[in-house]
Structures are given as structure tokens and as C-alpha cells.
Amino acid sequence: MGKPISYREAITNALAEEMRRDDRVFIMGEEVADWGGTYAVTKGFLEEFGPRRVRDTPIAEMAIAGAATGAAMAGLRPVAEFMTINFAFVGYDQIVNHAAKVSYMFNGMFKCPVVFRCPGGGGKQLGATHSHTPDIVFAHYPGLKVVCPSTPYDAKGMMKHAIRDDGPVLFIEPVPIYTTPKLKEEVPEEDYIVPFASHVKREGDACTVITYGEGWLTCKQAADELAKEGINIEIVDLRSLQPLELTAAIESFKKTNRAVVVEFGHGHYGVGSEVIAQLQEKAFDYIDSPILRVAQDQVPPPYSGALEKMALPDVPKVIAAVKETL
Amino acid sequence: MDKSVLLDWYHTMVLIRRFEERCDHLYKFEGSIKGFLHLYIGQEAVAVGTIAAREEGDHVITAYRDHGHALAVGCHPNHVMAELMGKATGVSGGRGGSMHMADITKTFWGGYGIVGGQTPLGTGFALAEKYKGTDRATLCYMGEGSTNIGYFHESLNMAGVWDLPIIYVIENNKYGMGTEVSKASAEPIMIEKVKAYRIPGERVDGMDVFAVYEATKQALARVRAGEGPQCLEMMTYRYEGHSVGDRTRYRTKEELALWRDEKDPIRTLQLECTERYGIAESEMLAIQEQVMEEVEESVRFANESPYPDPSTLYDYIYPVQEEPLTLD
Ligand SMILES: Cc1ncc(C[n+]2csc(CCOP(=O)(O)OP(=O)(O)O)c2C)c(N)n1
Ligand SMILES: [Mg+2]
Numbered sequence: 323m324g325k326p327i328s329y330r331e332a333i334t335n336a337l338a339e340e341m342r343r344d345d346r347v348f349i350m351g352e353e354v355a356d357w358g359g360t361y362a363v364t365k366g367f368l369e370e371f372g373p374r375r376v377r378d379t380p381i382a383e384m385a386i387a388g389a390a391t392g393a394a395m396a397g398l399r400p401v402a403e404f405m406t407i408n409f410a411f412v413g414y415d416q417i418v419n420h421a422a423k424v425s426y427m428f429n430g431m432f433k434c435p436v437v438f439r440c441p442g443g444g445g446k447q448l449g450a451t452h453s454h455t456p457d458i459v460f461a462h463y464p465g466l467k468v469v470c471p472s473t474p475y476d477a478k479g480m481m482k483h484a485i486r487d488d489g490p491v492l493f494i495e496p497v498p499i500y501t502t503p504k505l506k507e508e509v510p511e512e513d514y515i516v517p518f519a520s521h522v523k524r525e526g527d528a529c530t531v532i533t534y535g536e537g538w539l540t541c542k543q544a545a546d547e548l549a550k551e552g553i554n555i556e557i558v559d560l561r562s563l564q565p566l567e568l569t570a571a572i573e574s575f576k577k578t579n580r581a582v583v584v585e586f587g588h589g590h591y592g593v594g595s596e597v598i599a600q601l602q603e604k605a606f607d608y609i610d611s612p613i614l615r616v617a618q619d620q621v622p623p624p625y626s627g628a629l630e631k632m633a634l635p636d637v638p639k640v641i642a643a644v645k646e647t648l
Numbered sequence: 649m650d651k652s653v654l655l656d657w658y659h660t661m662v663l664i665r666r667f668e669e670r671c672d673h674l675y676k677f678e679g680s681i682k683g684f685l686h687l688y689i690g691q692e693a694v695a696v697g698t699i700a701a702r703e704e705g706d707h708v709i710t711a712y713r714d715h716g717h718a719l720a721v722g723c724h725p726n727h728v729m730a731e732l733m734g735k736a737t738g739v740s741g742g743r744g745g746s747m748h749m750a751d752i753t754k755t756f757w758g759g760y761g762i763v764g765g766q767t768p769l770g771t772g773f774a775l776a777e778k779y780k781g782t783d784r785a786t787l788c789y790m791g792e793g794s795t796n797i798g799y800f801h802e803s804l805n806m807a808g809v810w811d812l813p814i815i816y817v818i819e820n821n822k823y824g825m826g827t828e829v830s831k832a833s834a835e836p837i838m839i840e841k842v843k844a845y846r847i848p849g850e851r852v853d854g855m856d857v858f859a860v861y862e863a864t865k866q867a868l869a870r871v872r873a874g875e876g877p878q879c880l881e882m883m884t885y886r887y888e889g890h891s892v893g894d895r896t897r898y899r900t901k902e903e904l905a906l907w908r909d910e911k912d913p914i915r916t917l918q919l920e921c922t923e924r925y926g927i928a929e930s931e932m933l934a935i936q937e938q939v940m941e942e943v944e945e946s947v948r949f950a951n952e953s954p955y956p957d958p959s960t961l962y963d964y965i966y967p968v969q970e971e972p973l974t975l976d
Contacts, residue, residue: 357898380832382796622965626745
């Protein structure tokens with residue numbers, strides 16, 4: 323174990339270690355080389371790995387998504403960076419129609435080990451076009467793995483998993499938690515991998531709170547508050563939205579009989595919608611109260627700060643929802 | 649050229665400059681502007697010269713570097729500043745922010761945050777005017793970096809095929825964020841690039857408001873004569889970083905000095921006014937003072953304006969239905 327690192331450093335370290343380990347791994351995206359990445363994730367990479375492996379692209383998301391996919395099919399392990407997930411919409415067709423389909427459509431003939439890095443998340447007053455949390459829009463498609471770590475430990479282990487995975491992985495990194503001091507933690511120096519599967523991140527008995535990504539920090543803070551009142555919630559971190567593996571969540575729910583799903587994207591047709599559908603399918607007899615959702619309101623993110631905040635999940639909203647289930 | 653026109657241009661260019669310098673300060677030191685802030689300083693002659701050449705009703709649409717265009721079409725600085733502060737009195741009601749300013753009364757359709765995203769929209773305005781049979785043109789602005797995205801090529805091709813009445817104004821400020829034009833565009837000369845779509849292009853000194861105005865007038869005349877889409881490549885330079893916070897390590901101080909100290913559009917216009925048109929220094933000074941007051945007034949206005957009422961959060965998610973849904 324070394325010194326505590328941030329979520330962002332964890333991703334930087336995973337990328338660098340994988341690049342040292344495997345020459346097939348390379349980085350392409352806008353401003354990833356000279357600039358060092360929009361959020362400085364690949365700072366210093368050009369110096370260490372050179373322009374062959376750290377490639378600045380034109381502003382051309384369709385070609386970034388598609389060329390990375392093609393390079394992956396042809397045997398490389400590209401890590402394509404979208405400056406933010408908002409711009410991945412421009413490359414959407416290549417992601418869902420090609421990256422997500424070639425393995426199946428061609429009967430397993432092709433591998434497609436591409437990683438699409440997508441810094442995302444709202445709440446930074448960037449206006450409607452730059453504040454999406456569209457995770458679910460990508461997670462709709464079997465064939466594409468959509469994952470989103472919530473801690474530095476997970477971020478590093480999941481990035482290594484993503485790069486070594488033979489299929490396409492859309493890797494979502496919530497920018498609001500990139501450097502959050504409260505999240506910093508020590509991570510192992512030796513090689514490790516974190517599975518794309520849900521797990522219990524905090525134990526409790528009062529209510530199961532299911533979340534992922536930046537939701538973990540919010541729920542953890544809510545849990546600390548609730549604990550002061552003697553209410554101990556159990557938090558399940560999904561880690562992966564597609565495939566969605568809910569064993570841990572279902573087991574936890576069978577124990578607590580109550581649940582709240584917390585996500586930062588819009589609630590309608592959201593992560594909660596799917597998780598709750600599966601909970602009632604698989605654990606109907608265990609339901610003691612309506613399962614609730616805390617999500618972004620059904621409104622495009624406004625620029626103005628107070629309005630924007632109103633529409634987003636926060637600690638008080640999580641606390642209120644938990645109490646409502648009790 | 650009429651003296652009052654020149655002074656009007658001068659006023660707008662100085663207004664954009666001082667207004668944005670104030671924005672930079674507000675962002676960095678007062679925290680009243682948040683999110684992204686892309687400054688237009690250095691490029692003022694482009695927005696002012698092109699917009700001066702348009703007729704009323706001609707459409708204007710641009711990218712996220714849009715404060716200059718907003719002020720040039722005549723948005724009141726008070727309302728532009730209020731937008732930057734997220735106030736209810738802003739041009740977009742505080743919901744758009746720096747990147748998303750619009751004013752329908754000026755047929756200014758806004759700034760758009762997605763690189764290249766405005767180009768198909770502008771093409772659509774031109775389609776609508778041709779469809780309706782008007783002689784209105786569209787001025788569609790973009791950075792040179794946005795010519796590498798698919799939107800650009802699909803739009804220009806469509807405009808070319810349909811002979812749409814549009815001018816694609818490419819503001820070539822040499823960089824898209826930190827990437828110099830030739831590193832991102834296999835054909836670094838924009839007017840060459842558009843030839844593939846048989847769109848005539850002209851390279852213009854974008855630091856010279858007269859040249860910008862003249863070239864736009866002529867291009868508009870060609871558009872209205874039915875000659876189809878046109879391209880103007882405005883050679884210009886942004887003095888500040890891509891957005892607030894960018895320390896511009898990708899370019900040299902010498903390069904900046906070359907543009908700012910030798911070609912500054914405001915100084916060039918000022919010299920032209922005093923030396924060629926014999927306008928008194930005192931008149932120019934009076935305009936500068938007036939601008940300082942306007943800028944301070946905009947800050948005062950914006951500071952005193954209310955934030956949007958929380959009850960308005962859900963307004964306009966869908967447009968208000970104006971045409972009744974009646975059956976025949
Ligand atoms: C689709 C998309 N990709 C990336 C970005 C991030 N981005 C914003 S501005 C910019 C550079 C654009 O350069 P240019 O078109 O030359 O305009 P300038 O900023 O010089 O005015 C980039 C990459 C974005 N907003 N949208
Ligand atoms: Mg540019």
C-alpha cells in the first residue's frame with residue numbers, strides 16, 4: 323500500500339501500468355497528448371510513451387469511436403477518451419452499432435477490446451449540453467459493458483479489467499468525484515483486478531440503498547447522518563450497469579426488506595427502474611414497503627446554480643427516501 | 649463609409665472587449681460567473697463586421713464562444729451579463745449560461761456547446777428560408793477546429809446539393825483548444841476544404857473590420873442572387889485561453905504579441921477613424937468612457953437581478969403550444 327490517492331490518480335495509474343505492461347494498449351482522444359487530457363488524466367503520458375501511443379485526434383467523435391473500435395478488432399487495445407460523456411453522443415452510432423455488435427453479429431469471429439473513457443456527471447453549472455448523466459442510454463445495449471466505479475480502489479481495478487477485457491467497455495468516470503479528498507484511499511501496489519459486479523460496500527440492516535458511481539459518496543454521507551439516529555443502512559454498489567448483476571442487491575434486500583435506488587441520471591427509464599423491476603420479480607415476498615428512487619428530475623440541467631441543484635440527488639433527498647421506507 | 653457607422657462599430661468592438669475583460673475578472677475574483685467561460689477577445693472584428701453587413705431578418709447562429717455575437721446583434725449588455733450570472737433577467741433566463749445565449753427578436757438563434765452542433769441547425773434555417781421563398785440569408789459561425797467533425801461535412805454537402813442561402817463563417821483563430829490547425833485538419837486551409845462541396849470561399853483578414861464587412865456584403869449579395877452557399881474564412885486570433893483556466897502553454901508569447909500588438913482590430917479601427925476619417929480623438933475617448941459605464945451598469949444590473957424562481961424549474965421543457973390542436 324502506498325499513499326492515499328484520488329479517484330483520478332487511480333485511473334491515471336491504471337492506464338500507465340497497463341501501457342507499460344502491454345504495447346497493444348494506447349490512448350487516443352482530443353487533447354490527450356500535449357494538453358495532458360481535458361481533466362489531466364493523461365498528464366505526462368506523451369513524455370513517457372511517445373506520440374505513437376498517446377495520440378491527439380481531431381475533434382471527430384464519430385471517427386474516434388469507430389477507429390478505436392476498428393483498431394481493437396484488428397488486435398490492439400485502444401483506450402479512446404471522450405472529453406466528456408456528452409460528446410460520446412456524437413460517436414453513439416459507432417459505439418452501439420459496431421463496438422457493441424461485432425462479436426455477436428459475426429458469430430464470435432471478432433474480438434473488440436476497446437475502452438471508451440467517459441468523464442461524466444453534472445452539477446458544475448456547465449449548462450444543458452454539457453451536464454448529462456446519460457449512463458443508462460449506453461447501458462441499454464447487450465454487447466457493450468457499461469461500468470462506473472465509485473472509489474479509487476475500484477477505479478484502478480476496474481480500469482485494468484476494462485483494458486484486459488476482450489469486449490468493448492464504456493467506462494464512466496464521474497468528474498465531481500475525481501479529486502474529492504474524502505474519497506482518497508490507499509490502493510495495493512501489486513496488480514489487482516476488480517470484477518464488474520455488485521457488492522455490499524457498507525453493511526447495515528435498516529434499508530438497502532443501491533447505487534453506483536458518484537452515488538456512493540452521497541449515500542455514504544447519508545448513511546453517516548442516519549447512523550447518528552440509529553438507522554443503519556446497507557449500501558450496495560452496482561459497479562456495472564451492463565451487464566447488470568444483482569445478486570448482492572437481492573441478497574441484501576431479502577435481509578432488509580426495504581430499498582432505495584440512488585442515481586444521478588434522470589429517473590425515468592433509469593437504473594432504478596430496472597433494479598426495482600428485478601427486485602420485485604426475484605424477491606416479491608420480501609417487500610415490506612414501496613421501493614423508492616432518488617434521481618435527477620425530469621428536466622434538462624439548467625445553468626443557474628440553485629435551479630440546477632434542485633434537480634439533482636443530494637444527501638437530504640437520500641435521507642428522506644430512506645426514512646419513507648421505514 | 650458613414651462616420652456614424654464607424655463609430656457604431658468602434659463602440660460595439662470596445663464594448664465586447666471591455667465587457668469580456670470584466671467577465672474574466674468576475675469569474676476569477678468574484679465567483680459570480682460559473683461553469684465555462686470562452687472569451688472572444690481578439691476576434692471582435694469578425695462578429696461586428698459580419699453582423700453589420702446583414703439585413704434585418706438574416707439569421708445568426710454560432711458556437712459556445714458567443715458573447716461577442718450576442719452583443720454585436722444588439723443584445724443589451726445587462727441581459728448578457730445577467731445570463732452569465734445565471735439570473736432570471738438573462739437573455740436565456742439564466743438557463744443557458746455563457747455557451748447558450750440567444751435572442752429571437754434579433755434572429756440570433758444562439759450559441760451551442762457541442763462543437764459543430766450549430767452547423768446543421770444553421771443549414772436548416774437556410775433550408776427553411778429557401779422553402780418559404782424569402783431572400784433571407786443565414787450566417788453560420790464556427791471555429792476552424794469544428795470543420796473536422798462530421799456535422800460540418802454533412803451540412804456543407806447538403807447545402808451544396810440544395811443550393812442553400814447560407815454563409816459558413818469559419819473563424820480561424822489557429823487553435824482548437826491547444827491543437828494547432830494543421831495538427832487536426834489534413835487540409836489546413838479552410839477555403840480549400842470547402843471546395844470539395846463546390847462552395848466558393850474567401851480568406852479574409854479577420855482583424856480588419858472593413859475587410860470583414862466588405863467580404864460579407866459581397867457574399868450576402870451572391871447568396872441573395874441565388875448562387876448558393878458561401879464560405880468566409882476569417883483569419884483571426886483569440887488573445888485569451890480557450891476558456892478561463894487555460895494557460896496557453898501550446899503557443900508562444902511572441903506569437904500572441906504579433907497579433908495583439910501589431911494587428912489588434914480595435915486599434916486598427918481607431919487609427920482608421922482618426923487618420924483617414926479625421927474623427928477627433930476626443931470622440932473616441934468619449935465612446936470608451938461610455939462603454940466603461942455600460943459595462944459597470946451591466947454588472948450592477950446583473951448583481952441586483954433575482955435568480956430564477958424555483959417554481960420555474962419545469963417551465964418550457966416542451967414549447968408552449970400556440971397552434972390549437974383542432975381537427976378539420
Ligand atoms: C462534440 C464536442 N467535442 C469536444 C468538445 C470540447 N471542445 C469545446 S471547444 C473545442 C475546440 C473547438 O475549437 P474551434 O472549433 O477551433 O473553436 P474555438 O474554440 O477556437 O473558437 C473542443 C474540443 C465539444 N464541446 N463538443
Ligand atoms: Mg479555433
